[in-house]
Amino acid sequence: MSQTVFAPWNDPDEKPLIQFRNVTKRFGDFIAIDNLTQDIYAKEFFALLGPSGCGKTTMMRMLAGFEAPTKGQIFIAGQDMARIPPNKRAVNMMFQSYALFPHLSVWDNIAFGLKREGKDKDAIAARVDEMLRLTRLSKFAKRKPHQISGGQRQRVALARSLAKAPKLLLLDEPLGALDKKLRQDTQFELMDIQEKTGTTFVIVTHDQEEAMTVASRVAVMDEGQIIQVATPAQIYEAPNSVYVADFIGDVNIISGRAKPNGEKVAIHWAEGQPDIIGTTATKFEAGQEIHFAIRPEKVAISTEEPADAANKTKGKVLDIAYLGNISTYHVELPTGHVVKAQTANTRRLSRRVITWEDPVWVSWTDTAGVLLER
Amino acid sequence: MRRFSWFNATALSLGFAFLYIPMIILVVYSFNASKLVTVWAGFSTQWYGELIRNEEFLNAAWVTIKVAVMSSTIATVLGTMAAYVLVRAGRFSGRTLFSGMIYAPLVMPEVITGLSLLLLFIGIGLDRGVLTIVLAHTTFSMCYVSVVVSSRLVSFDQSLEEAALDLGCSAFDAFRLVTLPIIAPAVISGWLLAFTLSLDDLVIASFTTGPSATTLPIKIFSAVRLGVSPEINALSTIMIAIVTVGVITASLITKQAAVRQARDERMAERPA
Numbered sequence: 304m305s306q307t308v309f310a311p312w313n314d315p316d317e318k319p320l321i322q323f324r325n326v327t328k329r330f331g332d333f334i335a336i337d338n339l340t341q342d343i344y345a346k347e348f349f350a351l352l353g354p355s356g357c358g359k360t361t362m363m364r365m366l367a368g369f370e371a372p373t374k375g376q377i378f379i380a381g382q383d384m385a386r387i388p389p390n391k392r393a394v395n396m397m398f399q400s401y402a403l404f405p406h407l408s409v410w411d412n413i414a415f416g417l418k419r420e421g422k423d424k425d426a427i428a429a430r431v432d433e434m435l436r437l438t439r440l441s442k443f444a445k446r447k448p449h450q451i452s453g454g455q456r457q458r459v460a461l462a463r464s465l466a467k468a469p470k471l472l473l474l475d476e477p478l479g480a481l482d483k484k485l486r487q488d489t490q491f492e493l494m495d496i497q498e499k500t501g502t503t504f505v506i507v508t509h510d511q512e513e514a515m516t517v518a519s520r521v522a523v524m525d526e527g528q529i530i531q532v533a534t535p536a537q538i539y540e541a542p543n544s545v546y547v548a549d550f551i552g553d554v555n556i557i558s559g560r561a562k563p564n565g566e567k568v569a570i571h572w573a574e575g576q577p578d579i580i581g582t583t584a585t586k587f588e589a590g591q592e593i594h595f596a597i598r599p600e601k602v603a604i605s606t607e608e609p610a611d612a613a614n615k616t617k618g619k620v621l622d623i624a625y626l627g628n629i630s631t632y633h634v635e636l637p638t639g640h641v642v643k644a645q646t647a648n649t650r651r652l653s654r655r656v657i658t659w660e661d662p663v664w665v666s667w668t669d670t671a672g673v674l675l676e677r
Numbered sequence: 678m679r680r681f682s683w684f685n686a687t688a689l690s691l692g693f694a695f696l697y698i699p700m701i702i703l704v705v706y707s708f709n710a711s712k713l714v715t716v717w718a719g720f721s722t723q724w725y726g727e728l729i730r731n732e733e734f735l736n737a738a739w740v741t742i743k744v745a746v747m748s749s750t751i752a753t754v755l756g757t758m759a760a761y762v763l764v765r766a767g768r769f770s771g772r773t774l775f776s777g778m779i780y781a782p783l784v785m786p787e788v789i790t791g792l793s794l795l796l797l798f799i800g801i802g803l804d805r806g807v808l809t810i811v812l813a814h815t816t817f818s819m820c821y822v823s824v825v826v827s828s829r830l831v832s833f834d835q836s837l838e839e840a841a842l843d844l845g846c847s848a849f850d851a852f853r854l855v856t857l858p859i860i861a862p863a864v865i866s867g868w869l870l871a872f873t874l875s876l877d878d879l880v881i882a883s884f885t886t887g888p889s890a891t892t893l894p895i896k897i898f899s900a901v902r903l904g905v906s907p908e909i910n911a912l913s914t915i916m917i918a919i920v921t922v923g924v925i926t927a928s929l930i931t932k933q934a935a936v937r938q939a940r941d942e943r944m945a946e947r948p949a
């Protein structure tokens with residue numbers, strides 16, 4: 304039997320675990336969540352991405368039951384949550400501010416939720432120890448929150464929310480304060496937990512790489528609205544707007560006027576420059592405003608004129624950002640546009656052929672970029 | 678190390694002299710052998726002996742402590758609840774009026790409070806005695822407790838309660854297991870404040886007391902009107918001693934907690 308791809312959102316028979324139905328949340332006159340409708344399915348790892356203040360935490364707080372929607376409804380497992388208080392929801396949240404109990408030790412913080420369930424002592428102790436091992440906090444079990452470092456506190460908060468093994472876990476920037484190594488380890492732990500327990504995760508993160516690594520789907524938000532929801536690969540390769548393309552990863556955006564030509568679209572973007580040729584499924588009107596978005600790693604850079612590239616143009620190296628494994632070249636075109644091109648550093652630095660002020664060619668194929676209406 | 682300048686040293690000694698000379702005189706004269714308060718006639722503890730045999734004073738002391746414990750406890754419960762509602766409930770209609778009404782007794786002249794309570798007790802036909810003093814003291818010390826507790830609650834991180842709810846607590850459990858332990862120092866100092874207020878209140882107690890219940894301040898006040906006696910000095914010295922012992926004990930307990938915490942930390946550091 305071949306393994307099926309996990310994509311319940313494409314299955315019309317699948318019932319979503321979480322449903323936002325035209326949810327609006329106002330704080331006074333301020334609209335924090337703006338008429339949002341979204342389904343999230345069981346066993347998903349749903350990542351919320353967006354700039355500060357776009358409403359990520361507010362969405363979480365409505366799921367946990369700390370805020371009620373001003374308008375609209377939220378369903379969890381088909382049940383309208385309007386009248387369900389936080390302690391009656393099979394939902395646990397890891398707070399952005401951690402919200403550790405300062406008067407309790409690390410151990411008691413993690414045990415807090417388990418004790419409320421009225422489990423017996425041994426079961427609680429076993430579970431807490433398991434959580435301590437998972438988050439590598441065993442050494443600090445007896446300390447109070449103020450006696451440990453910021454990253455350790457974050458892990459306590461994570462352990463406390465994981466301890467009850469809830470159906471739905473809300474993680475508000477769970478790994479921000481951890482170093483890269485520990486963060487990656489914890490990401491894999493989270494995915495592992497998710498696989499083992501089938502918990503549904505909704506996670507807020509500012510780290511795109513993290514969203515890319517762990518998420519089944521990513522929602523990019525702006526000003527209380529979800530701009531695009533898609534798998535990490537789709538978000539990266541086929542953003543639906545300049546906003547999403549710009550928010551996720553590095554991108555070159557060139558704006559111009561569309562000239563449809565059968566399957567392809569030519570973009571007139573500057574006087575005296577050849578039109579950019581791209582392919583798209585969307586229909587563009589002639590003369591319509593159009594934005595061409597291309598990732599730096601899909602732009603080739605060379606000293607010789609490339610023979611058979613669909614798009615190529617000449618420029619001059621303005622700047623080189625050396626990042627170890629890759630280098631990003633900032634190439635200034637005669638029009639004043641700056642195009643970023645990225646190459647893998649397969650050779651040692653001293654053998655590199657392109658340097659500052661060099662005249663170079665940048666080129667890309669006609670399928671390398673995406674054409675966006677907005 | 679910062680050194681004391683000449684000015685600082687003088688200011689400090691003047692301040693302490695101002696605070697403690699009256700008390701030192703009182704303590705010294707409580708050991709005076711003479712019955713005359715202003716004439717020193719050698720060391721003696723006879724007034725303490727007489728005090729113990731003086732049943733009126735002992736009764737008054739017992740009444741005072743009973744009243745102070747009961748009223749400060751009730752005031753702490755009510756005051757903490759009021760503070761919690763005022764800080765937490767957000768904007769409900771009549772909030773300003775409600776908070777104004779809680780804090781009004783703070784600035785109300787004691788004579789007025791005492792008089793109005795007296796009128797109330799007469800009006801509802803309550804016999805004046807221990808119960809009426811307890812009620813009266815609860816009324817006026819409750820607002821002090823609520824001021825102390827609400828100033829602590831304002832800086833209390835509300836997400837802690839949310840976390841408790843999130844982990845399955847009822848609202849009451851969240852208060853009992855998270856909020857209360859954290860604000861406990863404020864609640865305790867509120868209780869101590871109410872206790873001391875009740876302990877030395879003369880005005881309101883005089884209005885609301887009956888013949889069956891005489892508190893120590895009332896007793897001392899009426900005794901002093903007939904002239905200061907060494908016995909009163911002795912009684913006051915005992916009160917000073919009780920307060921001093923209490924303060925020292927409290928600070929020792931705090932220090933011990935700090936030491937215990939440091940030990941916990943060392944133990945936690947040891948590899949598991």
Ligand SMILES: Nc1ncnc2c1ncn2[C@@H]1O[C@H](COP(=O)(O)OP(=O)(O)OP(=O)(O)O)[C@@H](O)[C@H]1O
Pocket residue numbers: 330333335353354355356357358359360361362399
């Ligand atoms: N209780 C509140 N009263 C008034 N405004 C609020 C309240 N809570 C949130 N807001 C506003 O709602 C907006 C969304 O807040 P939210 O906390 O959801 O942002 P966020 O996306 O989590 O941001 P960040 O990434 O900085 O955590 C913000 O502009 C914030 O100022």
Ligand SMILES: [Mg+2]
Pocket residue numbers: 359360361399475
């Ligand atoms: Mg937030």
